[in-house]
Amino acid sequence: MLLVNPNKLKEVPSMKVIKVTLPRTLPGIEIRVFSDLHIGDKHCNLELIKEEIDYVKNTPNCYAILNGDILNNATKTSISDSYAELLSPMEQIALYVELFTPIKDKILVLTQGNHENRTYNKEGVDLTEVVAAQLGLKDRYSKTGAVLFLKVGEHKLTTNTKRVPIVYSFYIIHGSGGGRKEGAKAIRLADMASIVDCDIYVHGHTHLPMVMREGFYRTDMSNGVVKYVDKLFVNGSARLEYGGYGEAGEFKPSSLRCPTLYLSGTHKLATAEL
Numbered sequence: 001m002l003l004v005n006p007n008k009l010k011e012v013p014s015m016k017v018i019k020v021t022l023p024r025t026l027p028g029i030e031i032r033v034f035s036d037l038h039i040g041d042k043h044c045n046l047e048l049i050k051e052e053i054d055y056v057k058n059t060p061n062c063y064a065i066l067n068g069d070i071l072n073n074a075t076k077t078s079i080s081d082s083y084a085e086l087l088s089p090m091e092q093i094a095l096y097v098e099l100f101t102p103i104k105d106k107i108l109v110l111t112q113g114n115h116e117n118r119t120y121n122k123e124g125v126d127l128t129e130v131v132a133a134q135l136g137l138k139d140r141y142s143k144t145g146a147v148l149f150l151k152v153g154e155h156k157l158t159t160n161t162k163r164v165p166i167v168y169s170f171y172i173i174h175g176s177g178g179g180r181k182e183g184a185k186a187i188r189l190a191d192m193a194s195i196v197d198c199d200i201y202v203h204g205h206t207h208l209p210m211v212m213r214e215g216f217y218r219t220d221m222s223n224g225v226v227k228y229v230d231k232l233f234v235n236g237s238a239r240l241e242y243g244g245y246g247e248a249g250e251f252k253p254s255s256l257r258c259p260t261l262y263l264s265g266t267h268k269l270a271t272a273e274l
Contacts, residue, residue: 015146015196016146016147017149018109018140018146018148020108021165022063022152022153024153024154024163026153027264027266028061028152028264028265029062029063030059030063030260031062031063031108031262032052032055032056032062032064032065033067033236033258033259033260034049034052034065034236034258035066035067035068035069035070035204035205035236035237036068036205036236036237036238036239036254037049038071038238039070039071039087039092039095039096040089040091040092040095041240042243042244043241043242043244044072044239044240045240045241045256048239049099050099053099053102053103056103056106057106062106063107064100064107064108065108065109066100067111067172067173067203067236068112068113068115068116068173068204069114069204070113070116071092071093071116071128072092072115073118093127093131097131097134100135101135104136104137107135108140108150109141109148110128110131110132110137111141111143111144111145111173112127112128112129112144113128113205114174116128126143129143142172145171145172145195146172146173147169148170148172149169150168150170150263151166152165152166152168152263152265153264154166155266166264166266166268168200168263168270169197169198169199169200170198170200170202171195171198171200172201172202173192173203174203175188175204177205178206180252185206185235186210188206189201189203189210189233190212190214193216193233198231199229199231199232199270200231200233200261200270201231201232201233202236203233203235203236204235204236207237207238207240207254208235209235209258209259209274210235210259211232211234211235211272211274212233213230213231213233214231214233215229215230215231216228216229232271237254237256237257238254238256258274259274260273260274
């Protein structure tokens with residue numbers, strides 16, 4: 001007996017999906033993760049950020065992911081000190097656009113962080129969407145998380161097939177929570193795999209640079225087979241020198257070293273290193 005009319009069932013909301021195809025001639029690529037830059041905070045290491053952007057700009061096979069809290073965006077009701085900001089919110093937005101314009105064609109994904117989200121929660125203005133529009137990248141922006149399908153290089157599936165691009169799947173989100181201890185932050189990173197099945201997971205927010213792996217058996221419904229895969233998890237770091245509300249709250253200093261991802265364009269292999 002059919003208890004529910006399928007015509008009345010609401011469509012299940014889908015996740016944000018971004019598809020990017022890079023040249024098949026690339027033997028591999030490098031991806032730099034920019035998250036938790038906190039532009040506008042007086043402890044932001046702006047020179048380091050500029051060096052990293054210049055590296056992406058000047059390295060032909062290097063690309064970028066912008067994963068939230070690029071702006072500090074301290075407000076009067078937030079935990080951050082709005083009176084200690086070096087730049088006004090409008091100046092922070094302008095600098096965000098100015099810094100990343102030279103590599104806008106190399107940005108794969110932009111996400112919103114909790115710092116930018118402060119303005120949306122209070123006033124309904126999405127700061128990162130404003131930046132994405134100015135960079136001409138609204139199609140690569142997500143207010144929450146995004147699944148990225150990235151095609152890189154090419155290979156043969158079997159000896160009898162034509163050459164096809166290698167496809168890597170990512171789940172990218174700024175993140176939330178995490179606690180003070182390293183174990184709690186690692187759990188937040190690992191928990192991403194319980195949301196969606198992907199090859200690579202990119203997280204931020206906790207200011208703890210981290211690389212880890214987990215094995216997983218992926219089912220192929222179409223062919224009725226099970227395949228073992230090695231999942232890669234990457235947590236970005238902050239670009240903040242010690243001080244401010246972090247020191248006042250007795251948080252540990254953040255490492256400024258952020259993991260770099262490497263994807264092969266000749267066979268499916270993703271690695272990361274600090």
